[in-house]
Amino acid sequence: MDTQDANKWEEGEDTRISSANSESQSYAKLVWRRLRKSVPGMLGLMLVVSLLTVSLFAPFFAPLNPKAPNVGFQPPDKISWYVPDEGWRLFPVSFPIVESDELDLVTYQPLTGPDYTNPRQLALFVKGWEFKLFGITWDRHFIGTTDGSPLHILGTDKLGRDILSRGIIGSRISLAIALSSIALITVIGTLVGITSGYVGGRFDMWFQRFVEVVLAFPQLPLYLALATLIPVTAPSGLFLTFVVLVIVGLGWAQLSREVRSKTLALRQVDYVRAAMAVGASDRRIITRHILPNVMSHVIVAITLGIPTIVLLESFLGFLGFAVKPPLMSWGLMLQDAGTFSVIGSYPWILSPVGFVLLTVFAFNALGDGLRDAIDPY
Incomplete structure (x- = not known):
C-alpha cells in the first residue's frame, strides 16, 4: 500500500468513525443494545414475555377445564x-x-x-x-x-383435576399478587425514599428510625399473624386484597432505604446544585433530575423483587394463608403434596414447583441482564 492509498484509507476510516459518532442514541436504546448482548438477560426476557402471555390467555392454553373432577x-x-x-x-x-x-x-x-x-x-x-x-x-x-x-x-391431582390446566389458570392469581404488590411497593418506596433523602434534616432522621422499626419485624411470623386476622368466610377478593396489603406493608421499607441512599448522593452532584441555585422548584428537581437517575435501580429492584413475592405467595398458599378455594394458585396446588406418602406414590403432584422455579429463574435472569445493561459504569 503506497502513501496515497494509505491516506485515502485513513480518511475513509475517519469518515466512518465520525458518521457513527454523529448518530445519537437515547438511553433506552443504549440499554436495549447492551441487554441484547446478555444471553441470560434475553433468555429471561423471552421467558417473562411467554409467562405473561400464557397468564393473559390462560383459558386458551389450558387443555382441560381446571375445575372438572375425574377419578383421582x-x-x-x-x-x-x-x-x-x-x-x-x-x-x-x-x-x-x-x-x-x-x-x-x-x-x-x-x-x-x-x-x-x-x-x-x-x-x-x-x-x-x-x-x-x-x-x-x-x-x-x-x-x-x-x-x-x-x-x-x-x-x-387427588380430585382428578388436570394439573397443567390448573397451573396455567393459577398463574393469573400468583402473578397478579406479585405484580400488584411490587407495583405498590415501588410507588410507595420510591416516593418515600426520594422525599426522605431530598428533604433531609430532622425529618429524614426520625423517618429513618420508623423505617428501621419496620425492617426489624420478623417478616414470616408477622405475615402469618396478619393473615389470620381476616375471617375464613370473607370473599375471595377481600382476602386477596388483604394479602397484597400485608405484603406491601412489610416490603416498601427496604426499597425506600435503597432509594434514599441514592438520593443523598444525587443531591450533592453539580447539576442538582445548579438547579437549586437558579431557583428551580423542589418538584422539578425531583422529577427531572433525581427520579430519572434512581429509576435504573428501581427497575432492577422490581425484576428481582417479583420472584421473592412469588416464593412468598407459594409458601403462604401452601400453608393456607394466601389463596382460598375455589381460586387457584401455585401455592394452593402444592397443598396436595403435604405428606411424604403422597409424594412417594404420586410424584407428579410436585409439578407446580416447576411453575415457581421457571418464574423465579425468568425474572432473576432478566434482572441480572438489566442490572448490567443499566449500569453506566
Whole structure:
C-alpha cells in the first residue's frame, strides 16, 4: 500500500468513525443494545414475555377445564412421536396410562404403563371446554386431542383435576399478587425514599428510625399473624386484597432505604446544585433530575423483587394463608403434596414447583441482564 492509498484509507476510516459518532442514541436504546448482548438477560426476557402471555390467555392454553373432577390421581400421559406397529408421526401422539393385571411384588399395587393400543393424535387449536375471554365465548384451545379425549400432560391431582390446566389458570392469581404488590411497593418506596433523602434534616432522621422499626419485624411470623386476622368466610377478593396489603406493608421499607441512599448522593452532584441555585422548584428537581437517575435501580429492584413475592405467595398458599378455594394458585396446588406418602406414590403432584422455579429463574435472569445493561459504569 503506497502513501496515497494509505491516506485515502485513513480518511475513509475517519469518515466512518465520525458518521457513527454523529448518530445519537437515547438511553433506552443504549440499554436495549447492551441487554441484547446478555444471553441470560434475553433468555429471561423471552421467558417473562411467554409467562405473561400464557397468564393473559390462560383459558386458551389450558387443555382441560381446571375445575372438572375425574377419578383421582392419574399419571401423566406419555407423549411420543413413535407408535408401535405404525412408525413415526410428524406430530406427537399421547398414550394414556392404564393399570395392568400384574401386581408390584413389593407394594402389591397394580402396575401401570402406557396403553400403546390406543394412541391419540395431538393437534393444535382443537375444540374443548367453553370459556369466556375478554367477554367472548371461545371453545378453541392451544393443544388437545383430535378425538376430544382428556389430555393429562402433567397428570391429575387427588380430585382428578388436570394439573397443567390448573397451573396455567393459577398463574393469573400468583402473578397478579406479585405484580400488584411490587407495583405498590415501588410507588410507595420510591416516593418515600426520594422525599426522605431530598428533604433531609430532622425529618429524614426520625423517618429513618420508623423505617428501621419496620425492617426489624420478623417478616414470616408477622405475615402469618396478619393473615389470620381476616375471617375464613370473607370473599375471595377481600382476602386477596388483604394479602397484597400485608405484603406491601412489610416490603416498601427496604426499597425506600435503597432509594434514599441514592438520593443523598444525587443531591450533592453539580447539576442538582445548579438547579437549586437558579431557583428551580423542589418538584422539578425531583422529577427531572433525581427520579430519572434512581429509576435504573428501581427497575432492577422490581425484576428481582417479583420472584421473592412469588416464593412468598407459594409458601403462604401452601400453608393456607394466601389463596382460598375455589381460586387457584401455585401455592394452593402444592397443598396436595403435604405428606411424604403422597409424594412417594404420586410424584407428579410436585409439578407446580416447576411453575415457581421457571418464574423465579425468568425474572432473576432478566434482572441480572438489566442490572448490567443499566449500569453506566
